[in-house]
Amino acid sequence: MKSRGLLLGVAMLAISLMILAAPFLCNGPISGTGLQNGHLAGIFRAADDGRSAIITTVTSSSNDTALAQWGGTIIAGSLALIALIVILLVVAMFRRQSKEGGK
């Protein structure tokens, strides 16, 4: 059980590091490679000036506003879906059946 928790922790850490590293990878050390033109680059291309796509979307000061809007929509939609999952889980925990009345 402990090893499973540790494995999950390491996986979560790895994913978090990848997400954090993506803008730097896209715009930094391996700029000019295929990754620069991939999905992550699409989301983070607006981060040329060091800001995240959603902030650039809000301020609309990016040169590539359409792409920043697209990135902002992806982030907003994903957050909305995660919020839906959280709401469903919280409601499910409340909707327990009484021991006496339950089947």
Add this chain to the structure above:
Amino acid sequence: MEVDWGAVHSLTVDLHSALLLLAFACILITLLCQLVVYYHESMPKSLLHCSRRTRGYTDATAYVAVLLGIVAIIISAITGSGSESSENLLNDPIILNKIMLTVFALVTWAGVAFIRHKFGRQLWTNPFLSGSYTLLAIIGMGFIGLTGSLGAHLTQGESSLDSFWNFLNIDITQDLSLSPEWSFAIGLIGLLIIVFGLLFVRMSGIAKEEYRAKSSTSWSKWEEPVIGETEEGGL
């Protein structure tokens, strides 16, 4: 030897679609079996027997298929990137919409996998959670279907789901991105719900066993689907 990423992408798309369709079908079947067992008094004996024997297997199959399907979606995204020119990837509205729906599908199926991982087979003992789990699978499958429809538009110029797009009055050849204000509002509200929802769960302790014992409530209403179940419901 040069790799034809378009051909590889066709294969990987079929792989993730098949795996997630299998997961979706198994989740629906498990829910139906749970309903049949719960309403056993008004169900034919043969159907009840079949449901008891089936539900444990379909639940486990769905879990494995979802996990493999998530991996396959990521592989499809990589092969899809390779199959289009960078110019198209960042400028073609259909491809931008396709990537957006793929991300939404990935998030939704990750949610399905999370719920199954967190609650295990016990999730099927709570009717509301079972319904939520199935609802997320339906939404996830919807995203996969719509993404496939966009893929058909790219390759064939049309899709069998065009009537659906027409019904919604959506032109998928146009960029479906929201305005910055809407993105910000939806993102902020979503973030607040996530943060306060998790804080609430943490502070109230409703997820803990002690809370259930203290409040005299039980998680269970339906039976847990178990592999190798007999007609009487035991092992």
